[in-house]
Amino acid sequence: MRNFNFVNPTRIIFGQGTIKRLGMELSNDGIKRALLVYGQGSVFRNGVYEQVTASLNQAGIDFAELPGVKPNPVLSKVKAGIELAREYKAEAVLAAGGGSVFDSAKIIAAGYHYPGDVWDFFTGAARIKQALPIYGVLTISGTGSEMNCNAVLTREDERKKWGLGSRHLYPRLSIIDPSVQGTLPAQNTAEGAADMITHILEYYFDGSTDIDIMREYMEGLIRTIMQQVVKVLRDPADYQARAQLAWAGTLAFNGSTAPGTRGGDWATHGMEHSLSAFYSVAHGAGLAILLPVWMRYVYRNDVETFERFAEKVFGIKDLQGDSLAMAGIDALKEFFVSLNLPARLREIGVEAADLEAMADNAVLKGPLGVLQKLEHEDVLKIYQQAW
């Protein structure tokens, strides 16, 4: 185990029927005016908008609304949100949605006090020094944004989808009511599960040593996600499976898998971000395609851990070395395909002619990854193999 610092101050209220507590919680924290951020309408279909606004009204919390946040959220929308928050003199930003909405809310909260362009936070030209308090009601599990300090945003004009982390971006409170996810399309549920598994494997395969304690934890999480997502897809109304999947998604990327590791590899996320900056691809779908290809490309750097993965997660026996490692990777790929996630980049409309530019874009900030540093040529090969 490497030395580490750990803290996660986010408060979680979890379970069926808990959204009604939102207004009271804001009120107890002294919040009187909030900016309510949401997406493209699912909050109306799943009843979350109604529950949230009823709770705010009952507690006497005023709110302005920023609807229309898209998947792969964009800088322009966040800037509009910052303007609105300032005009309205919002005292908090309240996300009602999935990762895109949470990430947008976080950057709005950080941008409120910052006179410059919030893209500066992503380029490193400026650091986040304060943020409005962030609250959230989660409507789709996957990104883990409800309990972490990270945000990813797309700058459309430059095709940059970049991420950042700041201790000021932990939500103060997130409410996770898994029952509102009962109406999610199967595809979104599957994409969420792929995102969760990728978050875990970014840490699992970062070349760390002496982290058996973390490997046990991560293997248990992945087995849970695999079991429960299959149950949820079979019966979307299975609350208990949905609840376990939701909590696994939060744990998968709330910092709890990081202690003692090298901090995660993140090459797969980097490659997916470049992909999503070019094509309107769901993050989880892009990850499901790229992750197994990345695994095959790099596994020789740590065969032992890839063997362990095959044994502990998929129960593969009677193989060893490269064969065992590859069998685990193949099993993961098959699992993603069994969830009806796309298998190849060309299936989701990616043009082979764009791969070169996507690779350029992916390494703009330098080579990707920790287990193996991926230069432009490596990334291009992975894209080609994934195509």
Next chain:
Amino acid sequence: MRNFNFVNPTRIIFGQGTIKRLGMELSNDGIKRALLVYGQGSVFRNGVYEQVTASLNQAGIDFAELPGVKPNPVLSKVKAGIELAREYKAEAVLAAGGGSVFDSAKIIAAGYHYPGDVWDFFTGAARIKQALPIYGVLTISGTGSEMNCNAVLTREDERKKWGLGSRHLYPRLSIIDPSVQGTLPAQNTAEGAADMITHILEYYFDGSTDIDIMREYMEGLIRTIMQQVVKVLRDPADYQARAQLAWAGTLAFNGSTAPGTRGGDWATHGMEHSLSAFYSVAHGAGLAILLPVWMRYVYRNDVETFERFAEKVFGIKDLQGDSLAMAGIDALKEFFVSLNLPARLREIGVEAADLEAMADNAVLKGPLGVLQKLEHEDVLKIYQQAW
């Protein structure tokens, strides 16, 4: 999964050579005067006293000292600490030690502002409404007090060893440098491991349903603790094993095993507390004796989970039902014995004539347990079987 709330605001700095950061951390938080609480001298032998005071001096933090906290810490010592903290006008309480020192520091911090008798917090006559900031440097892993909001104290005159929890009692910061545990006697290391395993099993066997995600996590933690404590006892200088054991001990009782459960059974802890109130028994040793006996007494309430425990933690196959459940309990007992932990109450000097009074004392606040409510007669039987 049941609905739950989760938060844990404690910040952790973990790893070799991290104690030197203590003074700077207090200074950054604006602390100028602290009460330094420690035990009966191990902090001199393991070098922690020297490291802590050097760091405080370097950062210009003044401190007063309260040495001499005993295992199974007592109310009178805490009261002396509160007096000293007030006289000294301490702005924080700093624990340097194990669970006893942390628990004492917590109640001193809470008592500082309370004009009455702090025992009121334990009887329920008063609630903790504020506390001085609590900092800590951990010297023995086991109780988890370094990252939770609980404290246990013994009122000597009434032979009451009672616990409490309050959100004001989370340490603001705990430093865990596993390398300072390299000089611990084997017995203390083993007792710490028994305490960790019991913390986990209090939640594991509380009769919860639909918590596969938590069971996976808890099983992984127990397997880790078992593997790593054996390594540590074989080679006390094995830093990596010591580090994994230390982090497992923190996770075992920092709230992370609780989500979705019924909140833990806690009958075993209740019975051990009454035992420790009568005899000067190490908490972990008492637990190692009582836990397997309790398991045999109650397993029929949830045979399925006891079967799962036997399979997942000890890899027992080819059995089922009661035989499988019992084989798991026997394996745990054998494991404790293999760590040279005591097997029976009579081995640690308990008089059979005291069992009745210990049972009276154990149920003073009402029956114990959740999986099965234990009345006086049940507790007496368990003590007798453990004797």
